[in-house]
Amino acid sequence: MNSSKRSEQFPTADHDHQTCVTHALQEAEDFCLQQGLRLTELRHRVLELIWANHQPVGAYDLLEQLTHEGRKAAPPTIYRSLDFLLENGLIHRITSLNAYVGCNHPGLNHAAQFFICEACGQAAELDDAKIESVIARDAKRLGFTVEKRTVEVAGICAHCKLRPNP
Amino acid sequence: MNSSKRSEQFPTADHDHQTCVTHALQEAEDFCLQQGLRLTELRHRVLELIWANHQPVGAYDLLEQLTHEGRKAAPPTIYRSLDFLLENGLIHRITSLNAYVGCNHPGLNHAAQFFICEACGQAAELDDAKIESVIARDAKRLGFTVEKRTVEVAGICAHCKLRPNP
DNA sequence: TGCTATATTGTTATATTATAACGTAACATC
DNA sequence: GATGTTACGTTATAATATAACAATATAGCA
Structure with missing residues (x-):
């Protein structure tokens, strides 16, 4: 049985990644609903991209992924979403990589x-x-x-x- | 009695900073001599500036300090010296600040x-x-x-x- | 509903940190 | 002193992040 969480340990090649993305998004939605936070379409999409990348991903990588799917986006677009997600514990910033990764325990401080x-x-x-x-x-x-x-x-x-x- | 080392704990306002800079430079000179490393004038000056700043200092701050004393310097000038000092354990890089600080235990890995x-x-x-x-x-x-x-x-x-x- | 305050996003410009690429000078070794 | 190597100079640019202000959307309330 595969864990639906990504990174409590390093994931095996055969883990069900789609499930772990879906699960993380569901948790985030629930959490924001509970907390009265607005997980807007943009923020939701950024969080989804972060999880889908499946490893720490840079802001400009995310930006490129957003623009490639037709969305108008500039650096502030992505940084503002990252700030929201960081502030509310939905992602972490990996300082040594200047990259961002989904948090496994949203809500827990x-x-x-x-x-x-x-x-x-x-x-x-x-x-x-x-x-x-x-x-x-x-x-x-x-x-x-x-x-x-x-x-x-x-x-x-x-x-x-x-x-x-x- | 004041320690001649800067940062095994937070220094008091009255600590003898000139002594701690001098001591660090002397240690670095000795170490480089022992190891056959070339602590050139530039590298020596950069290390001295780092210690003199007395706290983590950014590469561009150092660059400005160098140019203000009349030396021709561009970003690679400073980054190459920083690389040398990092590789040989004479300074540390503080990732979360993008800044550099003198190492208290040069030589010790x-x-x-x-x-x-x-x-x-x-x-x-x-x-x-x-x-x-x-x-x-x-x-x-x-x-x-x-x-x-x-x-x-x-x-x-x-x-x-x-x-x-x- | 419509009004208004606030939050979010768009847009342009720029700051900050770091490296690539290539040429020149210093030094060291023979 | 010729030659290889290391260090430094110089110009350009990459990568990450923020400032400032305008436009739009949303929420809360009259």
């Missing part, structure tokens, strides 16, 4: 960690409380109030290690 | 963590083995081979919390 494969470009989203607590401990020792955490680990995923030549 | 104050702009460099080991454990569970870690925590430092209005 969580600090995610990312493991990013340099071979296939996919990213696994973790939410390891242990990392959080170690950071919190260090912060306490420094007298530092944490606002935002960025934990991104680059390397090679298990699938790519086995693959002959990706 | 270490994965640093940064605590970045959003009020004063200063960054503390930690090297917490515990964070490393937790990341390593997660990586092992995923079958992931780690190449590079990025751990950056933004927030407010102890000094700025006490300050009335920075």
Whole structure:
């Protein structure tokens, strides 16, 4: 049985990607309805594209995908949608890639960690409380109030290690 | 007694900054001599500027500082020096700021963590083995081979919390 | 319903960060 | 001192992101 979520671990080649996109969109719609947020057609489409890309994707890639389907779009078009999706926890920004990826746990205020494969470009989203607590401990020792955490680990995923030549 | 190192914790206002710059430069010179690396005048000056700025500083800021002192410089001038300094562990790049900061432990191959104050702009460099080991454990569970870690925590430092209005 | 305030999107221009490509100068090694 | 290599100069451009203002759509209310 395949998970309908993308990135709690690295997805296998045979996972049902259409289902995971559909599921994520459904969750987002439900979440926005609950919260009284306007998931407009544009925002919905941007979120769908992000999930459909199936890995962290750049703003200008998304922009090109939007214009290729006939929509009038300029950089602010995409950045404003990204801002909305970020603010409401529907996507994450991967700082080290300048790229955006769907969030696996929309609604939960969580600090995610990312493991990013340099071979296939996919990213696994973790939410390891242990990392959080170690950071919190260090912060306490420094007298530092944490606002935002960025934990991104680059390397090679298990699938790519086995693959002959990706 | 004031530490001659900048960022094992957030520096106090009264710390001897000139000494910490001088010390860092001396360490870099020694290290490059040992390793047979050419710390050219340009690279030396860039490293000095980075330390003198006393907090993460952008490439174009450095560029401006160079040109203001009469040197001919264009973006590649600065980026090439930054590349040299990064490759040889003399500075770090703070991904979330697109900025560069002197390394406290040149020569040691270490994965640093940064605590970045959003009020004063200063960054503390930690090297917490515990964070490393937790990341390593997660990586092992995923079958992931780690190449590079990025751990950056933004927030407010102890000094700025006490300050009335920075 | 129609009015009005607000939120969203369109549009143009520009800021910020970084690299490509190619030529010249310095240096090092023989 | 000829030659290969490394570093630097120079021009152009790529990639990412935001400012500023106009037009449109939506929501809430009279």
